[in-house]
Amino acid sequence: MGLTLRDLMLVSPELALVVLALAIVLLDLVLERKRFVLAVGVAGLGVPLAAALGLWAVVADGGAEMAFHGALIVDTFALYFKLLIVGILGLLLLASADHIERFRPHQAEFVALVLLSAAGLMLLAGAADLIAVFVSLELASLPVVALVAFGKNDRSIEAGIKYLVLSGVSAAVLLYGFAFLYGATGTVRLVALDPALPTIATMLPAVADGRPFGSTAVLVGVVLATAGFGFKLSMVPFQMWTPDVYEGAPTPVAAFLATASKAAAFAIVLRLFYTALGGASAEWSIMFAVLAAVTMSVGNVVAIAQSNVKRLLGYSAIAQAGYMLIGVAAVAGGGGDPLGVQSVLFYLGGYAAMNLAAFFAVIAITNVTGDDRIEALAGMGRRSPLLALILAFALISLIGIPPTVGFMGKLFLFNAAVSADLAWLAVFGVVNSVVSAYYYMGIVRTMYMREPPELDGPGEPGRIGAPVAAWLAMGVATAGVAVLGVWPAWLLDVAGSAAGALVP
Amino acid sequence: MLERLLILSAVLFCIGLYGVLSRRHIIAVLMALELMFNAVNIALVAFSRYVTPADLAGPGGMAENARYVLTGQGLAVFVIVAAAAEVALGLALVIALIRRTDTLDITGVSLMRR
Numbered sequence: 001m002g003l004t005l006r007d008l009m010l011v012s013p014e015l016a017l018v019v020l021a022l023a024i025v026l027l028d029l030v031l032e033r034k035r036f037v038l039a040v041g042v043a044g045l046g047v048p049l050a051a052a053l054g055l056w057a058v059v060a061d062g063g064a065e066m067a068f069h070g071a072l073i074v075d076t077f078a079l080y081f082k083l084l085i086v087g088i089l090g091l092l093l094l095a096s097a098d099h100i101e102r103f104r105p106h107q108a109e110f111v112a113l114v115l116l117s118a119a120g121l122m123l124l125a126g127a128a129d130l131i132a133v134f135v136s137l138e139l140a141s142l143p144v145v146a147l148v149a150f151g152k153n154d155r156s157i158e159a160g161i162k163y164l165v166l167s168g169v170s171a172a173v174l175l176y177g178f179a180f181l182y183g184a185t186g187t188v189r190l191v192a193l194d195p196a197l198p199t200i201a202t203m204l205p206a207v208a209d210g211r212p213f214g215s216t217a218v219l220v221g222v223v224l225a226t227a228g229f230g231f232k233l234s235m236v237p238f239q240m241w242t243p244d245v246y247e248g249a250p251t252p253v254a255a256f257l258a259t260a261s262k263a264a265a266f267a268i269v270l271r272l273f274y275t276a277l278g279g280a281s282a283e284w285s286i287m288f289a290v291l292a293a294v295t296m297s298v299g300n301v302v303a304i305a306q307s308n309v310k311r312l313l314g315y316s317a318i319a320q321a322g323y324m325l326i327g328v329a330a331v332a333g334g335g336g337d338p339l340g341v342q343s344v345l346f347y348l349g350g351y352a353a354m355n356l357a358a359f360f361a362v363i364a365i366t367n368v369t370g371d372d373r374i375e376a377l378a379g380m381g382r383r384s385p386l387l388a389l390i391l392a393f394a395l396i397s398l399i400g401i402p403p404t405v406g407f408m409g410k411l412f413l414f415n416a417a418v419s420a421d422l423a424w425l426a427v428f429g430v431v432n433s434v435v436s437a438y439y440y441m442g443i444v445r446t447m448y449m450r451e452p453p454e455l456d457g458p459g460e461p462g463r464i465g466a467p468v469a470a471w472l473a474m475g476v477a478t479a480g481v482a483v484l485g486v487w488p489a490w491l492l493d494v495a496g497s498a499a500g501a502l503v504p
Numbered sequence: 505m506l507e508r509l510l511i512l513s514a515v516l517f518c519i520g521l522y523g524v525l526s527r528r529h530i531i532a533v534l535m536a537l538e539l540m541f542n543a544v545n546i547a548l549v550a551f552s553r554y555v556t557p558a559d560l561a562g563p564g565g566m567a568e569n570a571r572y573v574l575t576g577q578g579l580a581v582f583v584i585v586a587a588a589a590e591v592a593l594g595l596a597l598v599i600a601l602i603r604r605t606d607t608l609d610i611t612g613v614s615l616m617r618r
Contacts, residue, residue, distance in 0.1 A: 172540035183551035
């Protein structure tokens with residue numbers, strides 16, 4: 001018993017993030033120039049990045065390390081998400097340099113809360129028992145509640161209250177599900193390196209008696225846990241909060257929710273279902289297939305009617321979650337084929353790049369115009385050709401048109417669905433992509449085909465620029481979309497070795 | 505006995521869920537949320553007391569394997585802490601809300617989805 005140095009080494013990426021967050025809060029007290037705080041935040045991300053890369057080298061050959069008496073696991077699957085989250089954080093902080101000036105004098109608290117939430121998300125990706133899942137989920141979502149309400153205007157506070165209540169309800173529902181899983185199996189352990197230790201998978205009642213998942217308690221537990229995670233994934237029918245929170249929250253927070261938060265939620269859903277409930281994959285596969293079909297349809301159809309660009313990106317996030325659920329549902333060969341997991345991991349990486357590019361362009365534009373209606377984007381092709389181009393490129397990728405990562409990602413997802421005998425789901429995904437083209441292209445059309453609005457206030461509807469840091473972040477994200485679109489093999493390889501840790 | 509505790513927990517959970525969905529006052533919503541968390545705690549502690557993995561009942565028994573047997577109670581302690589943090593944050597938002605709108609009725613707070 002007790003804390004060892006080895007445990008601390010294994011959680012060094014998360015530890016570095018927490019230390020960085022605390023250091024930023026302290027630095028804020030002594031520093032006059034608040035911009036410097038952000039620079040420290042971005043530069044400090046090098047430490048968790050290096051730590052995660054170092055740990056990757058340790059477990060790269062398919063091994064795994066457990067820390068804190070089996071509460072946390074460090075394998076390539078967890079590290080893939082940790083690296084992804086650190087990358088998202090770096091770009092996000094760079095791109096929001098201008099935006100967080102609005103929160104003066106609380107810029108440092110904003111950065112620190114983002115970092116703390118990201119530490120929770122990283123722990124979530126490596127959680128190996130239900131207690132760790134719950135604690136890291138709370139660590140990830142409580143700072144986000146504060147961040148959503150950070151705008152301190154009426155909409156922001158309304159969004160904060162909605163997010164608090166709904167994340168609280170989802171946590172309670174999730175826990176109730178965990179209680180039943182624990183009750184049915186007598187253990188909360190998801191994975192164990194020592195085969196003698198009981199895990200949920202080994203203690204599950206036999207499926208022999210014909211009831212779904214072997215017993216009613218497990219069935220109730222699985223349904224409640226899926227509902228609880230459904231909130232985090234913005235999965236229909238638990239998606240109601242998404243558009244409201246995305247619209248009300250400060251735009252960088254919405255971008256964080258759409259990329260980092262969603263990635264970690266997928267990480268834990270994949271881990272829970274593939275390891276603890278892997279034996280019942282036939283049952284939950286069809287459940288996720290139906291949920292995927294409903295989620296993408298609802299997201300895409302409702303998005304058509306939106307007039308606010310942040311709200312539209314909220315519905316887009318729901319639809320994209322639906323596409324990724326295809327990969328979760330695509331368990332082939334009794335869970336022995338990593339293709340589905342691999343495609344989800346690849347899509348999450350590509351989705352982070354294209355969604356961040358879109359959000360960054362929206363952040364840069366709304367910082368100047370202060371108006372997040374779609375019609376306010378009219379004439380953007382002339383007012384800011386480069387920003388309009390980046391946004392258009394990101395939206396084309398979100399539709400899934402080559403040569404972008406969105407196309408490659410969907411190709412792999414649909415391929416996984418077909419090889420798991422879910423061809424109908426792939427067809428559903430293609431039809432949905434066509435529907436989504438309507439509203440994504442609507443934004444592009446508004447930017448290029450319509451005249452800029454007449455301004456009531458002083459000044460011309462002039463050109464729109466962005467700070468250097470934001471251009472850098474947009475450049476990296478856009479380059480990611482393009483490079484992964486023509487040369488996806490390397491990320492696919494990395495995703496493959498990460499998926500291999502989950503599906504041996 | 506386990507059945508009775510689980511029924512109590514389920515009833516409490518449903519009352520809490522109904523309260524969260526139907527209450528208009530933000531403080532009442534937070535109270536209902538607490539009810540849901542505590543319903544889960546009852547279930548966890550009940551399972552912890554009555555369900556023991558079969559391979560722990562042998563020689564060595566409970567004393568040897570106390571940390572497995574107490575898992576449910578351990579999780580319940582974490583739930584209590586997290587619920588307290590949740591409410592602290594909720595109250596901070598309540599103060600922010602009342603400063604701006606002078607009301608705690610959350611039906612008054614719906615600018616979006618017009």
